[in-house]
Amino acid sequence: MSEVVGAKPLSEAERVVDMFMAPSLTFADILRSTTWWLPFVLLVVVTTAATFTIDREVGFQQVAENQIHLSPKQEEALNSLPPADRATRVAISAKVTKYISYASPVLILLFSAIGALVLWGSFNFGLGARTSFGQMFAVWIYASLPRLLSGVLEIVTLCFGNNADSFNLKEPVGTNVGYYMADSAPWLRTGLGFLDVIGIWNMVLLIIGTAVVAKVKMGSAAAVIVGWWLLVLLLSVGASAAFN
Secondary structure, eight states, X not given: OGGGTTOOOOOHHHHHHHTTTOHHHHHHHHTTOOOOHHHHHHHHHHHHXXXXXXXXXXXHHHHHHHHHHTOHHHHHHHHTSOHHHHHHHHHHHHHHHHHXXXXXXXXXXXXXXXXXXXXXXXIIIISOOOOOHHHHHHHHHHHTTTHHHHHHHHHHHHHHSOOXXXXXXXXXXXXXXXXXOTTSOHHHHHHHHXXXXXXXXXXXXXXXXXXXXXXXXXXXXXHHHHHHHHHHHHHHHHHHHHHO
């Protein structure tokens, strides 16, 4: 990390560009300023555009039907209902999914705050680092920038290769192994979904960023980030096995 010491202050645009070329420079600059407005705006724009494209090209009624089909237990329970009741349940599910999808700006802030809080506690109390919540929040937001590529790929796929009947809101593009295992058990597909190119890129950036702002060894940062990743993976697989 010595190569970033004394580097010139970066503009917000330079920070964003460096996340794809020299991320350590951006993370070092967070020690100077914890502003994060530009990556947040970019994430909101792309996520909202992707939601609008889903609404137009697939429709949230179809999204709800597809998600139900991917959950055998839920599909079996709904199919046992009278047609009118089933239609009502699906319609409610479609509306809820739509509202949540369009609320992405709030959700981005919420999940970023939770993630930053967990990392702040892990590094400060677990490793004895002296970093602030604001620094960890900025690291989290900037490290999420690769997810812009997921949103762009989703928009392109829906506009030029749309197959509404098979669209999966949880795995809209084929950047993870689970995407190609449609006939596998839900719990296995959930686990394989964590083997995601964009997600792993995001995780690597978190390791670099937390190591820089917390001023700890890269190996220590990796142990914390990968440890939490594995815990979330196990919990997700367990929940999928229990409810699907």
